[in-house]
Amino acid sequence: MIERRRSNARMSHIVQHGGMVYLAGQVADDPSLDFEGQLRQVLDKIDVLLDEAGSSRSKLLSAMIVLVDMADFPRLNAIWEAWVPGGSAPARATIEAKLANPNNRIEICIVAAL
Amino acid sequence: MIERRRSNARMSHIVQHGGMVYLAGQVADDPSLDFEGQLRQVLDKIDVLLDEAGSSRSKLLSAMIVLVDMADFPRLNAIWEAWVPGGSAPARATIEAKLANPNNRIEICIVAAL
Amino acid sequence: MIERRRSNARMSHIVQHGGMVYLAGQVADDPSLDFEGQLRQVLDKIDVLLDEAGSSRSKLLSAMIVLVDMADFPRLNAIWEAWVPGGSAPARATIEAKLANPNNRIEICIVAAL
Numbered sequence: 001m002i003e004r005r006r007s008n009a010r011m012s013h014i015v016q017h018g019g020m021v022y023l024a025g026q027v028a029d030d031p032s033l034d035f036e037g038q039l040r041q042v043l044d045k046i047d048v049l050l051d052e053a054g055s056s057r058s059k060l061l062s063a064m065i066v067l068v069d070m071a072d073f074p075r076l077n078a079i080w081e082a083w084v085p086g087g088s089a090p091a092r093a094t095i096e097a098k099l100a101n102p103n104n105r106i107e108i109c110i111v112a113a114l
Numbered sequence: 115m116i117e118r119r120r121s122n123a124r125m126s127h128i129v130q131h132g133g134m135v136y137l138a139g140q141v142a143d144d145p146s147l148d149f150e151g152q153l154r155q156v157l158d159k160i161d162v163l164l165d166e167a168g169s170s171r172s173k174l175l176s177a178m179i180v181l182v183d184m185a186d187f188p189r190l191n192a193i194w195e196a197w198v199p200g201g202s203a204p205a206r207a208t209i210e211a212k213l214a215n216p217n218n219r220i221e222i223c224i225v226a227a228l
Numbered sequence: 229m230i231e232r233r234r235s236n237a238r239m240s241h242i243v244q245h246g247g248m249v250y251l252a253g254q255v256a257d258d259p260s261l262d263f264e265g266q267l268r269q270v271l272d273k274i275d276v277l278l279d280e281a282g283s284s285r286s287k288l289l290s291a292m293i294v295l296v297d298m299a300d301f302p303r304l305n306a307i308w309e310a311w312v313p314g315g316s317a318p319a320r321a322t323i324e325a326k327l328a329n330p331n332n333r334i335e336i337c338i339v340a341a342l
Binding site for chain 3: 018019020059061063064070077080081084087088089090091092094096111113
């Protein structure tokens with residue numbers, strides 16, 4: 001069975017299936033924030049979505065991180081490493097690419113266990 | 115058990131395992147088409163591959179969409195939203211990146227349930 | 229149950245869950261190598277990680293390949309096609325994007341079956 005939450009015509013922010021949850025790529029709702037503000041907003045949104053699915057940041061399986069400017073990589077890591085629970089880091093990859101809204105500086109795609 | 119279909123030395127266009135199907139990144143076979151023509155061709159190919167796997171566009175779990183030019187984002191969304199069955203939208207992320215064939219303007223990577 | 233191996237504060241290089249293994253994006257440890265040297269090092273690392281997880285290159289489900297320069301695409305394919313066991317090629321997608329270390333020229337993200 002597939003369960004979808006926070007769905008619209010374009011995407012579901014939460015898709016649950018087979019013991020796993022797939023989140024849509026999350027970007028900051030307020031792209032006027034600086035990088036750190038955007039990242040904190042993205043991580044807060046991921047926490048809320050994982051909680052709604054019955055998962056949590058301690059059950060992350062994989063994270064694909066897209067930075068608009070790789071110069072933000074050290075700032076990403078500092079905040080990310082404080083957010084990830086010790087011993088629960090997911091498989092991770094980080095690439096630089098442009099996003100739909102040119103003011104968004106980071107997008108994170110999560111797959112987690114339920 | 116892993117089932118692979120439409121395999122060659124480089125990739126399998128369909129890989130089935132554990133109740134899920136992974137499709138290779140799909141691009142238009144005719145890269146001389148304009149963006150909308152390419153996108154329709156990609157979506158047609160995805161329909162055929164999902165059907166062959168015993169899945170369908172109503173069982174999409176996640177979609178990673180790569181645009182060569184983010185200016186195509188509105189055109190993507192219009193056609194995408196008409197293609198996705200109501201209430202069945204997958205988790206989605208869209209980034210801008212270059213593809214192997216410089217004339218291809220869009221690639222879509224799908225994970226779906228069986 | 230989620231099993232993580234080779235974990236640090238940032239990522240786990242191996243995450244096992246539900247009959248699948250997710251590897252962190254793998255780059256060459258020695259970015260002074262040329263493209264082919266880097267790719268061979270990446271594939272060797274993937275072999276070691278898959279073996280440690282109880283999987284192997286014959287159980288690949290999907291591969292997301294990031295090239296820093298799409299001009300390396302033919303070199304990628306020659307080595308990749310010799311590495312993938314006949315009849316076991318995964319779903320694959322290749323994009324061009326920048327990586328964290330500007331000297332790394334390729335990163336590969338693997339999902340495999342156990």
